[in-house]
Amino acid sequence: xxxxxxIFLGTSxxxxxxxxxxxxxxxxxxxxxxxxxxxxxxxxNYVRAGLRMNNKTKIFITHMHSDHCVGVLGLLQTMSLQxxxxxxxxxxxxxxxxxxxxxxxxxxxxLEFDVNIHVIYEEGIVVREKEYEVSCCEAHHSxxxxxxxxxxxxxxxxxxxxxxxxxxIPPGPLYNKLQHGExxxxxxxxIKSYQIAGPPQPGRKIGISGDTRPTDKLxxxxxxxxxxxxxxxxxxxxxxxxxxxxxSTATDAAIVAKKSHVKKLILTHFSARYKKVSNMIKxxxxxxxxxxxxxxxxxxxxxxxxIYE
Amino acid sequence: xxxxxxIFLGTSxxxxxxxxxxxxxxxxxxxxxxxxxxxxxxxxNYVRAGLRMNNKTKIFITHMHSDHCVGVLGLLQTMSLQxxxxxxxxxxxxxxxxxxxxxxxxxxxxLEFDVNIHVIYEEGIVVREKEYEVSCCEAHHSxxxxxxxxxxxxxxxxxxxxxxxxxxIPPGPLYNKLQHGExxxxxxxxIKSYQIAGPPQPGRKIGISGDTRPTDKLxxxxxxxxxxxxxxxxxxxxxxxxxxxxxSTATDAAIVAKKSHVKKLILTHFSARYKKVSNMIKxxxxxxxxxxxxxxxxxxxxxxxxIYE
Numbered sequence: 001x002x003x004x005x006x007i008f009l010g011t012s013x014x015x016x017x018x019x020x021x022x023x024x025x026x027x028x029x030x031x032x033x034x035x036x037x038x039x040x041x042x043x044x045n046y047v048r049a050g051l052r053m054n055n056k057t058k059i060f061i062t063h064m065h066s067d068h069c070v071g072v073l074g075l076l077q078t079m080s081l082q083x084x085x086x087x088x089x090x091x092x093x094x095x096x097x098x099x100x101x102x103x104x105x106x107x108x109x110x111l112e113f114d115v116n117i118h119v120i121y122e123e124g125i126v127v128r129e130k131e132y133e134v135s136c137c138e139a140h141h142s143x144x145x146x147x148x149x150x151x152x153x154x155x156x157x158x159x160x161x162x163x164x165x166x167x168x169i170p171p172g173p174l175y176n177k178l179q180h181g182e183x184x185x186x187x188x189x190x191i192k193s194y195q196i197a198g199p200p201q202p203g204r205k206i207g208i209s210g211d212t213r214p215t216d217k218l219x220x221x222x223x224x225x226x227x228x229x230x231x232x233x234x235x236x237x238x239x240x241x242x243x244x245x246x247x248s249t250a251t252d253a254a255i256v257a258k259k260s261h262v263k264k265l266i267l268t269h270f271s272a273r274y275k276k277v278s279n280m281i282k283x284x285x286x287x288x289x290x291x292x293x294x295x296x297x298x299x300x301x302x303x304x305x306x307i308y309e
Numbered sequence: 310x311x312x313x314x315x316i317f318l319g320t321s322x323x324x325x326x327x328x329x330x331x332x333x334x335x336x337x338x339x340x341x342x343x344x345x346x347x348x349x350x351x352x353x354n355y356v357r358a359g360l361r362m363n364n365k366t367k368i369f370i371t372h373m374h375s376d377h378c379v380g381v382l383g384l385l386q387t388m389s390l391q392x393x394x395x396x397x398x399x400x401x402x403x404x405x406x407x408x409x410x411x412x413x414x415x416x417x418x419x420l421e422f423d424v425n426i427h428v429i430y431e432e433g434i435v436v437r438e439k440e441y442e443v444s445c446c447e448a449h450h451s452x453x454x455x456x457x458x459x460x461x462x463x464x465x466x467x468x469x470x471x472x473x474x475x476x477x478i479p480p481g482p483l484y485n486k487l488q489h490g491e492x493x494x495x496x497x498x499x500i501k502s503y504q505i506a507g508p509p510q511p512g513r514k515i516g517i518s519g520d521t522r523p524t525d526k527l528x529x530x531x532x533x534x535x536x537x538x539x540x541x542x543x544x545x546x547x548x549x550x551x552x553x554x555x556x557s558t559a560t561d562a563a564i565v566a567k568k569s570h571v572k573k574l575i576l577t578h579f580s581a582r583y584k585k586v587s588n589m590i591k592x593x594x595x596x597x598x599x600x601x602x603x604x605x606x607x608x609x610x611x612x613x614x615x616i617y618e
Contacts, residue, residue: 015387016353022383040383041350044325066386066416070379074331074349077375078324095415102411106404107375108452143417 001155002030002131004204006227006300008268009045010037013211013233013247014067015272020296021045022067023269025208025229027150029132035059036148036208038071043078045296053082058127060134061092062210063145069096073103080111087114091126091134093144094119120146131155132203137221139212142246147210147218149225152203156180157194164196202305207262211269213243214252218260225262226302228253229294232267235279250280254287268294310464311339311440313513315536315609317577318344318354322520322542322556323376324581329605330354331376332578334517334538336459338441344368345457345517347380352387354605362391367436369443370401371519372454373408382412389420396423400435400443402453403428429455440464441512446530448521451555456519456527458534461512465489466503473505511614516571520578522552523561527569534571535611537562538603541576544588559589563596577603 005028012020022039026049033055061069072090079088090100097117104111120126120136123146127134132152139145159179169175169186177184178196185191207222209230222228230253234242242249250267257265265288270277277293284291292300314337321329331348335358342364370378381399388397399409406426413420429435429445432455436443441461448454465488473484478500483493487505494500516531518539531537539562543551551558559576566574574597579586586602593600601609 014390016350016356016383018353018357021353040380041325041330041353044327044330044350047325048327064416066382066418069416070382071349073375073379074325081323099412099415102415103408106408106411107373107378109375 001152001201001304004029004152004206004302006206006229006266006302007049007051008294008296008298009035009042009049010039010071011268011270011294011296011298012039013231013269013271014065016041017272020270020272022071024071025268026051027206029150032056033058034134034150037062037068037210038075039067040070041074042071043075046075047078049297049299053079054084054086056086057088058134059088059090060126060136060146060148060208061090061096062139062147062208063141063143064093064095064099065143065211068211069099072100073107073109076104076111076115077109080109080113084113087116089116089118089127091118091120093146094121135221137217139210139218140215140246141211141213145210145212147208147212147221149205149207149222151205154203155201157198157200159197167191167196169196204302204305206302207260209248209253209256211247213246214248214256219256220260222256222260222262225260226305227264227266227300228257228260228262229266229268230256231269232277232280232284233269233271235274236283238271250284251287254284254291257284257291258288263290265291266294266300267291310461310510310613313338313461313515313611315515315538315575315611316358316360317603317605317607318351318358319346319348319380320577320579320603320605320607321348322540322578322580323374325350326581329579329581331380333380334577335360336515338459341365342367343443343459346371346377346519347384348376349379350383351380352384355384356387358606358608362388363393363395365395366397367443368397368399369435369445369455369457369517370399370405371448371456371517372450372452373402373404374452374520377520378405378408381409382416382418385413385420385424386418389418389422393422396425398425398427398436400427400429402455403430444530446526448519448527449524449555450520450522454519454521456517456521456530458514458516458531460514463512464510466507466509468506476500476505478505513611513614515611516569518557518562518565520556522555523557523565528565529569531565531569531571534569535614536573536575536609537566537569537571538575538577539565540578541586541589541593542578542580544583545592547580559593560596563593563600566593566600567597572599574600575603575609576600
C-alpha cells in the first residue's frame with residue numbers, strides 16, 4: 001500500500017477570504033497527484049504545500065462555476081514556466097473542454113506539455129488505474145455538477161511462501177491460483193487459498209461532494225468511505241438559502257455521512273460570511289460524531305484499512 | 310483637486326510567491342477606481358485593501374499573458390455576488406474582448422451588471438473624462454502590449470471673486486473670460502486673467518509600463534510623470550534574459566525614469582526567483598535617485614502639483 005494524504009488548497013465558497021482560498025483539494029497518493037477543483041489562486045497554496053510541478057497529475061473538475069475552475073489556467077501556466085514536460089489529464093463536463101480549449105487558444109500559454117482533456121458525459125468510472133479508480137455521480141446543483149470518489153482496488157493477500165513450501169506445493173500455476181483466491185487440491189489434500197495467501201487487503205475510498213444538495217444517490221455513492229469531504233456552505237439558520245442555491249448545510253453533510261456509514265467527515269466550502277465554523281461543527285456533531293472542518297493547507301493522512309475490519 | 314492613491318495589488322512576475330501576487334495596480338482617484346492589469350488572485354488583495362465592489366471602475370489590461378489578465382474573471386464574479394449593479398468598463402487588445410466574451414459565455418457568471426468592453430486598436434488617448442485622460446503607447450514585449458498613463462487635465466486657477474468685485478467687474482461673461490485665461494478690457498483698463506483667476510493648476514501624471522523593454526517611445530510617453538511604475542523583472546546579471554524575454558532590469562527602469570524626468574520611480578513585477586529586491590533598488594539608485602520597490606498592499610499617495618513648480 002502507498003501513503004495517501006489529502007491537502008486542502010482552498011476551502012472558501014464563491015468568494016475568497018483572508019484565510020481561505022477558492023475550492024481545491026489535492027490527494028497525494030504515492031508519487032501521483034489528484035486535484036479536485038482548481039479555484040482561482042489555488043496555485044499559491046499548491047506551491048506552499050510543496051506540491052511538485054512535474055508529477056503525474058490528474059485534475060477533476062466538479063462543475064463550471066468560476067470559483068471551482070478558473071485556477072487551472074494559472075496552474076498550467078506556472079507548470080509550464082517551471083519546466084513541466086509530463087502530460088496532464090483533466091476531467092470534467094463538456095464545458096470544461098470548451099473553457100480550456102478557448103483559453104489556451106486566446107491566451108498565449110506556450111505550454112510545453114500536453115493537456116489531455118477528458119469529457120465526462122455520464123456517471124460511472126472515469127479513471128481505471130492499476131491500483132485505484134475514480135468514479136463520478138451526478139450531484140444536485142444549479143448547473144450540471146459531479147461528485148467524485150477515488151477508491152483503491154482490493155489487493156490480493158500477502159502470499160506466505162514459507163507455508164506453501166512447508167506443504168510441498170511447487171511454484172507455478174498453483175501458487176497463482178492460491179494467490180488469487182482459488183482453493184486447490186494437491187496430493188489429495190484441499191488447500192484453501194486463505195491458508196497461504198491470507199485475506200485480500202481492502203483499499204481506501206475518499207469521497208468529494210463538490211457543490212450539491214444531499215441526495216439518496218450520493219448517499220449510495222459515498223457508501224463506506226474512509227473519508228468524505230462534503231460541502232458545507234451554510235449553517236442551519238440559512239437552510240432555505242441552502243435549498244435555493246443548491247448547496248448544503250453542515251447538518252445536510254452530517255446526514256449524508258451518517259447514512260453512508262463513512263468513517264470520517266470533513267466539512268469544507270464555507271460561505272465567506274462565516275468567520276468561524278465552530279457552529280457548523282456543532283450542528284454536524286449532533287448527528288454524526290467524527291467530523292472536522294477543513295482549512296487551507298490542512299493535511300489529513302488516510303490510514304490503511306485493517307484487513308480485520 | 311481630489312486625492313489620488315496607488316495601491317499595489319500584485320507585484321510578482323509570471324508566478325505568484327508567498328508574499329507577492331500576480332500583477333495588478335489600483336489607482337483610487339476620488340470615488341473612482343482605475344485598475345491596471347488583473348493577475349490571477351488579485352481580488353484577494355482588492356478586498357484586503359478595502360476597495361469597494363460597487364464604485365465607478367475602469368480596468369486597463371496591458372497585454373494578454375495569463376498572469377496579467379486571468380484575475381478579472383474572479384473579480385467580476387465576486388462583484389456580481391456582492392451585488393454590483395454599476396456597469397464596468399474594460400480596455401485592452403482585441404484578444405481581451407475575445408477572452409471576456411468567451412469566458413462570460415462558457416462559465417455561467419450570472420453577472421448583474423454590464424461589462425463594457427473597449428477594444429484599443431491603436432495608441433493614443435483611450436479615455437477622456439472631465440478631469441483626466443488615460444493614454445496608451447505600444448510597449449515592446451513578446452506579444453502586443455500597451456503601456457498607459459493617467460494624466461489629470463490642467464484646471465483653471467482659483468477665481469478671486471473679492472478682487473473681481475474690488476475692480477468693479479460685473480459677474481457674467483467677463484468672469485468667464487478671466488477664468489479661462491483671457492485678458493479683458495473693462496472701463497478702459499486692461500485686466501489680466503492672472504490678476505483674478507490665478508495661474509492654472511497643473512494635474513498629476515502616473516505612468517504604468519506593463520511588461521516591456523525600455524524604448525525611446527516610452528521615454529517620451531512617460532515624460533514628466535509624478536510617478537512612474539515600471540516593471541523590473543530582473544537584476545543586471547540577468548540582462549541577457551531580460552532582452553530575450555522582452556522584460557526590463559531595474560537599471561533599464563531607472564534609465565527610463567531619468568530620461569523621462571519623472572519625479573519618482575517605483576519598481577514592480579519582480580521575478581519570483583528574487584526573495585529580496587534590495588539589489589535591484591541598489592542598481593537603480595546608481596542611475597536615478599528617487600526609487601522604491603513595490604510590495605503587495607503598499608499604498609502611495611500622489612501629492613498635488615504645486616503651481617509654482
